[in-house]
Amino acid sequence: MSQGIDKVADCLPLLPLKDIVVFPQMILPVFVSEDICMRAVDAACAKDRFIFLSAFRSEINREHDTFFELRVSTPPPFDVYDVGTVASVMRTRKLPDGRTKVLIQGVSRALILGLKQSDPYPVVSMKLLLDKEITQEGEALCRSVKEQLEKIVPFGRSISPDLLMLIEDVTDVGRLANLVASNLGLKIVEAQKVLATSDPFERLRKVHTLLLRELESYTSQSRGYSHSKEESAKSQREQYLREQLKALKHELGELDGKEEVEDLKDKILKTGMTSEAQSECLKQARRLERMNQDSSEATLTRTYLEWMVDLPWTKVSDSKIEMSHCKKILDEDHYGLEKIKDRILEYIAVKKLNPDLKGPILCFVGPPGVGKTSLGRSIARALGRKFVRISLGGVRDEAEIRGHRRTYVGAMPGRIIQTLKTVGTRNPVMMLDEIDKLGADYKGDPASALLEVLDPEQNHSFSDHYISVPFDLSQIIFLANANRLDTIPAALRDRLEIIEVSGYSEEEKSEITRQYIIPKVIGQNGLNPDLVQFQDTAVNLVINSYTRESGLRSLEKHIATITRKLARYIAENDEKGKDRKLVKVTPKIAKELLGEERYFSDDHDIYKKRIGVGVGLAYTQAGGEILELEVTLMNGNGKLILTGQLGDVMKESAQTALTCVRALAKDLKIDADKFTTQDIHLHVPAGAIPKDGPSAGIAIAVALVSAFTNQYVSQDVAVTGEITLHGRVLPIGGVREKVLAALRAGIRKVCLPDKNRGSFSELPLTIRRRIDVRFVTKLDDVLKVCFENNEFASGSSSDGENNQSRQERTSKSVDNISAANG
Template sequence: MGLWSDMDIDDNFIITDDAGGQQTIEIPDELPLMALRDVIVFPSMVVPLFVGREASVAAVNEALRSNRLIFLTAQKDPAEETPDRDDFYHLGVAAAIIRTLQLPDGRLKILAQALIKGEILEFLQEEPYIRVRIRPIKEEEPGEITVEIEALIRNVKEQAEKLFALKGVFSPEIGAVLNNLYEPGRLADMVASNLKLKPADAQNLLAVADPVERLKVVNDLLARELEVTTVQAKIQSEAKEEMTKTQREYFLREQLNAIKRELGEIDDRTEELSELRKKVIEARMPPDAEEDALKQIGRLESMHPDASEASIIRTYLDWLIELPWSRSTNDKLDVARAQKVLDEDHYDLEKVKERIIEYIAVRKLNRSVKGPILCFVGPPGVGKTSLGRSVARALGRKFVRVSLGGVRDEAEIRGHRRTYIGALPGRIIQGIKRAGTNNPVFMMDEVDKIGTDFRGDPAAALLEVLDPEQNNTFFDHYIDLPFDLSRVLFVLTANVTDSIPSALLDRLELIRLSGYTTDEKAAIARRYLLPRQIKEHGLKKDTLDIPDTTLMKIIEEYTREAGLRELERQIAAVCRKAARRIAEGEKGPFKVTALSLSRYLGIPPYQPELAQEESQVGVATGLAWTPFGGEVLRIEATLMKGKGGLTLTGLLGEVMKESAQAALSFARSRAESLGIDPQTFENKDIHIHVPAGAIPKDGPSAGITLTTALVSALTDRPVDKDVAMTGEITLRGRVLPIGGLKEKALAALRAGISRVVIPEGNLKDLEEIPRHIRKKITFHVVKYMDEVLKIAIKQDVDKNEKKRDKT
């Protein structure tokens, strides 16, 4: 590390000579030049230099004969022995020779103090030494030290101290020099000279004229050097500690083994291997697995205990031993008990309960029957996951749940091969181990959310798991032995089936769970949600009274969902308000009425669907399905003067736009029978609009509604306000079946509509609608569009009503 002087930068410089005296000198324009190899000297630096080349010795002697000043600059190629004027950097420093020492080999050793930067203007002579004319470059320090510059100076000082301390070169003298430097330029030069920069990088830094900019560059270089040095020191320390620890443990272990052998005690290693063999036998593995396990123990016996592969084999053997190869739970095959358990945990859901009871009945008659692969499909919050737990409780089995949402790596299902560091079995084998039995109820949540990327297709890996004909020999990459999954009852959940691959979907027995009706939600809230929230919030049963009318208001005006999650959150909000009132000193009980509900939950975010006040021309009522239940859809059509154009608005999807085109084609093809003037299609523009324009809408089930609204506008006859409809239309006027009939019927009932037109193909779906709902709605089953128009469009229109419609 170079030394640094604490002199003032001025036109004159004070230096100390060999005798210890001080003298003031002035920098002349002409100086002898000494070339440096791989060394860049910065101003104010005191540096020792070895002088060996004849030209350099002559230049030093000339400086000593005159004013002891010499110009130091680096040569571009350090290997060049006789550099000419093109081989030098033109920027260097003027330095004063403080001390000299003659070495035995004829070389000189000098101690030079750099004074000021200078630039070579002209080469005056080259023999016997190089003499140059220079221009001293006086650095202008910033007049005012701003907050930013002060922060930069402090940061550089702190980082420099850390770096010098890490390198072991920090001393009180260096600390004193750093603390006394407040000029950005001098501080930058001082730190840069100790960073061991490449000559080209150091020369570029020397060329930066502005001292603050130079300090910023040094700050960046210092930060990088500090980071590298810190990592280097950490690596060296860890390597040394690990080596010392390993050697110490090895010697202690060898000494311990020698002492035990002398005393005749049993070797721990031998005892450990014997224990492993005993556990393998007790695990009652299949013959192939047991043979492989004993083979691995033999390999472990021949290895050094500290070998890296030994720990891998031990971990593998632990997995083989802990897997429940032959451990299973006894099924509780009491049908009446199972029915009671399912009814206790869930309200309604008769289809699911019936399927589980059937499985228990078959299992009671045939113990060797393979477990079905059930998939519960339904909107969020309807109880799919909790239903899996209920199934396990009804059967008396262990319950294991894994979430497949976002899984993109095939190894998550099949595991990693043991050759990889940190390898583990897949989620299937991990779940079986966690259950501790080979016949648990195994739930795979969110199977429709599985992804695919460069690491493989997890859905394809599930094909073997979820096939009763193949999963009795399931191979996990880590276990690498067949494991029987045929006794496992797999239960999957999904919100939709569109994203599930067809090959996987073919292996699943789909059980669809539709959304709950308002009455069902009220019953579930009364029986399950409200008692649970009252208990969780530390309330007593008689502290909070929520009548049925209030529950219905919460359901209709504060939630809009197919499931129950938002409803439970709203009930929890009411319980929190009551808990706060009790904590503040009020005494119950508290009764939440429909009128006081807004004080607990605020303004209702939703309003129930309202029926139209009157029948109108060109306005038809359709029914739509959403993941949150059914919705009423108003479709409007109107005519304007034009040239037969069709305009569609309301953020419609491609399928719905095509349905509108099909509706127009149907109306044009039946114009004569419908009483429509054919010239209307040439002289009028048609505009079809579906309100709630910010909400995307798509699907074919609005086909007959679009057609009804269009025909109503073309014939100038109103659509009956008490009729809602759903169905897909063809160009021939056929009405095709649709999905989600139960949810759509509930939406019509909420809107106060008592008549619903449905396709003939959906007649069988009426069985899914509860009997008490079917009694409140009249369903018109149709096969052709003509039947829809006879039901929906009023044939006899009062003149006053017609006039009112036009206005």
């Protein structure tokens, strides 16, 4: 069909193809169902029967767009590869299902220059890509390709004999490449790369590479089949010898596995298991005696008995409780956390006075890296018991807690029983790590399965599905830790005593780093503590400029980075024969070793006053953060626009703040028309991070008042609290984390709800001395702090007057009572 190729027009109808690349000299049927494609075929038949074919670029192959051969320049929906094939429509036929069968033959490669029209059918302008003349090197490559193609046929590759005869007579390099590539069953990307290669010799070389790959694949499969056949023969021979051995033992009067079963029976009687468990194990042992020892059921029974005899039915750790020793260990392992240590010592004291008491299950809740797991390890060390940790993060299967029934293939006990076997005692301290990250799916709810484990009234007879007999868990001291409480089911949370482990202040981090982290890291990196010293200013630089977290993990990583670099420096000097000298880590050296600072104290400019920006405080899983709530006004009709990925509660809080400010517009000296003639846009930066909660309500109100009155807001004041429609400020949670976040940002003045006085008074004195806290009850109190030139009085002043008069009356009555008593 190469006749008339010189008469091909510069513009041809385009027929996009799915999942196939057509090569020149290739004859195949194409099934067309779309109307636009059928019109393109009809247009080709009505003219010179030439049509342009090219494959669609699929989503899977978009990652290969960097290859020149896979370039696509036409816009969707006709995003086909630039290099395609000019083909001749040989004949068409309508099918009963409405499709049209089009028989085509590839004529020549061509390149799309542009899309001329897309309606009623696509037409592209193109130019033909003709192959160069053959060279002697090309003849050698042709012979090699033909030889490789003949080698593939014996492996079962379906290549017709007619094609092999045809290829024998082909001497043209480009035509041979097209014929072989069209019959290799290549993927779309590989076939397109071959088609788009302009040099025929290079095109044939790619085909030759693909042929070698196919041949290697078939050879590997053949070797694998031979290996499998040999393994099968070996397995049959072993089975035959095993049967012979069994027959010989039977003639000698020996029962296979009898000694093993007797040994298991002795262990069952010596382990001290309960009578119910002992009865079940002896029953299974008798069944095992009657079984064929090579059967799968015998293997399952033997595994079950081995699990049962390995469990610590009576083994316990000897624990002698001394309160002074326990306090010493807690102080050695943890700095600060006085309130938490006191609660742990109370727990240990009760255990000492009443060992049989079913005490509460302590759950440490706090940000990552504050020492929740290490607290459990310290409790175990103080009690003289073994410590084990079970990670529950991502557990979704109830069988992880209760185990699988023995009827299942590969059945095993749950994690509780597995851990007891590993630790070897029945009274360890067991930490349930990440209990807030338990999942649930069609396989069950592991959180519900934990209810029995953690209930002191039930866990003395815990039933694991695998062992199928009660096991006493009452002597285990269960502890738990979590990052958040809201994801723990209510029934499970009810069984826990929550102990909040808050983040550390800068002073606490500095002290912990000097006392614990630096000696630990120096020892881990093989350094001499006498030769490496960290200056306090260097430690403070790492804390403030390279970490911003409530815990200590990132801080420890940065300290470890410094010591590793020092270890390398000392090791290199040792090789050079230099004497070791004292290395003092100064702020300058720390910055050189850690690189540029990641955090700056001027991220939030506390000295710059801004209009429409309120500074709020947020509590996250990672600790506290400050929020800059930005409000701007635009001409409109009073619509409230919220951006920054806010949650439903925060959206409602913003609406409440706007309604409150609008209701108090007269007292705040705000023109009421602004609420109907201007749109309000509230944005909370860091839009990729979800935000929710009501505690930003008062900060939103401050930003709204600033925007409507055009007054500057002091940026050295952070506020937090839930606002009501009447301007009252309600209490919030996470006071410690929010106060620490303000201090990290350089803010020294914070407005807290008056009902949070108790939470603030529990903070360490070192933190309370560094911050100026104003306790507020209404919006007016907040505005007086945030606006230096406060020329308005809040509409809630009447409430304040009522409160004042009420307080005066109370004061007078107290005075009268005192006078009467006097």
